[in-house]
Amino acid sequence: MVIQTKDYQIAALEPDSDAVKLLQEAEATIAELTGREVTLIAYERSEDLPPANPT
Numbered sequence: 001m002v003i004q005t006k007d008y009q010i011a012a013l014e015p016d017s018d019a020v021k022l023l024q025e026a027e028a029t030i031a032e033l034t035g036r037e038v039t040l041i042a043y044e045r046s047e048d049l050p051p052a053n054p055t
Contacts, residue, residue, distance in 0.1 A: 011042035 013019050023040045030038045 007046055008043040009046050011044040013042055 013023075019042065023042060027038055027040050030040075
């Protein structure tokens with residue numbers, strides 16, 4: 001699968017951050033539920049775009 005967008009970029013998370021730990025825990029939980037390994041990827045809105053309006 002190829003995902004190409006100018007709206008978002010891969011989030012630069014610190015390897016030992018709480019955010020990364022949370023993603024890893026979520027991956028493990030999803031793997032337990034589905035029986036398949038998954039990878040969650042954090043994206044952030046590109047800096048040159050206005051903030052998204054949550055709806």
